[in-house]
Amino acid sequence: MTASDPNCIFCKIVAGQIPSKKVHEDDQMLAFHDINPWAPVHVLVIPKQHIATLSDVGPEHDALLGAMLGLAPRLMKQLGVSNGFRTLINTGRDGHQEVYHLHMHVMGGPRPWARG
Ligand code: 5GP
Ligand code: ZN
Numbered sequence: 001m002t003a004s005d006p007n008c009i010f011c012k013i014v015a016g017q018i019p020s021k022k023v024h025e026d027d028q029m030l031a032f033h034d035i036n037p038w039a040p041v042h043v044l045v046i047p048k049q050h051i052a053t054l055s056d057v058g059p060e061h062d063a064l065l066g067a068m069l070g071l072a073p074r075l076m077k078q079l080g081v082s083n084g085f086r087t088l089i090n091t092g093r094d095g096h097q098e099v100y101h102l103h104m105h106v107m108g109g110p111r112p113w114a115r116g
Pocket of ligand 2: 004005008009010011012049050051100101
């Protein structure tokens with residue numbers, strides 16, 4: 001099922017070619033700690049399949065997107081975040097997206113945060 005882009009850094013993380021601190025993996029998603037965290041807990045939830053941006057999804061991705069969002073509260077609980085968290089998907093140039101493989105930021109932990 002997995003379409004991957006050989007030049008994509010997150011596809012390389014999915015393939016294990018670049019190391020990451022994984023916090024969740026199943027057949028369709030991977031979650032790992034952001035290398036440059038804004039918050040005490042900052043993870044990225046990505047599809048294993050290469051989808052460049054949220055603008056590229058269609059109705060066939062509804063279940064995947066639901067699974068990504070539904071994973072967020074379970075991950076935060078697992079990582080000890082008990083007082084709320086932020087979810088964020090940057091999309092495209094004006095959305096300040098830097099890595100063009102769909103990802104959802106999930107950030108939590110006690111404030112102050114480095115950013116956000
Ligand atoms: P964007 O601005 O595209 O929404 O965010 C991309 C995020 O990916 C940034 O928060 C950045 O720190 C993170 N990131 C970029 N390269 C790597 C990497 O190689 N490993 C990990 N764990 N995070 C990365
Ligand atoms: Zn990719």
